[in-house]
Amino acid sequence: MAGGIIGFPLAVVLHELGHFVAYLAFGFPDPSLRYASAGWSGAGEFDALVRAGNIEAASAIAEPWQVAIGAAAGPLVSYLTLIGCILAVRRFGPGPFSVVLVVGLVTPLRWVIAIPILGLKITGERRTSNVDEGWVAELTGIPESLLLLPGLVCLVLGYWILVKAIPRDGRMRVLVPALAGAAVGGILWVQWLGPVVLP
Numbered sequence: 001m002a003g004g005i006i007g008f009p010l011a012v013v014l015h016e017l018g019h020f021v022a023y024l025a026f027g028f029p030d031p032s033l034r035y036a037s038a039g040w041s042g043a044g045e046f047d048a049l050v051r052a053g054n055i056e057a058a059s060a061i062a063e064p065w066q067v068a069i070g071a072a073a074g075p076l077v078s079y080l081t082l083i084g085c086i087l088a089v090r091r092f093g094p095g096p097f098s099v100v101l102v103v104g105l106v107t108p109l110r111w112v113i114a115i116p117i118l119g120l121k122i123t124g125e126r127r128t129s130n131v132d133e134g135w136v137a138e139l140t141g142i143p144e145s146l147l148l149l150p151g152l153v154c155l156v157l158g159y160w161i162l163v164k165a166i167p168r169d170g171r172m173r174v175l176v177p178a179l180a181g182a183a184v185g186g187i188l189w190v191q192w193l194g195p196v197v198l199p
Helices: 002-025 043-051 055-061 064-092 098-122 132-140 144-164 168-197
Strands: none
Touching: 002 064, 002 098, 002 168, 043 055, 043 064, 043 132, 055 064, 064 098, 064 132, 064 144, 098 144, 098 168, 132 144
């Protein structure tokens, strides 16, 4: 359970660090890392100009391709984190590294949102969503559905591989405390610790 409490915030911060490091690398003004987001000074104005269709004015604030890479960096780190967790749990088992198991279980949860978004796309919804992949789609012209599918695959395969790596007779004994700890860790991180550590 303790691994779950630590694992939830770690999974969130790793994702946001992906964005933050990209913003730093591109020299965006005043990049910031918060407990559940990363941003930079001028991002709000840039976003508003892009959504209004004024790419030329937005380009004066930041290069759209750099912003797209910054938006994609969080999901990319999530993919790499999940792969690393799967490899570690398959190699060493869930016991010695319960934090790694929980990070592996929490990381793909962000792609649950792909299910309703893809459902809306199938029914003809034209707008892009407010997730990182939607922002990358808006800036690059790549279909959002195409960007969300790998996340959905990672969600399904990630859980399947992680659960299969736990011996069958011990799955409930491992998963229930880990997921309960992750739920407690999520509440503590979002409601108390996150705003204190990374306001």
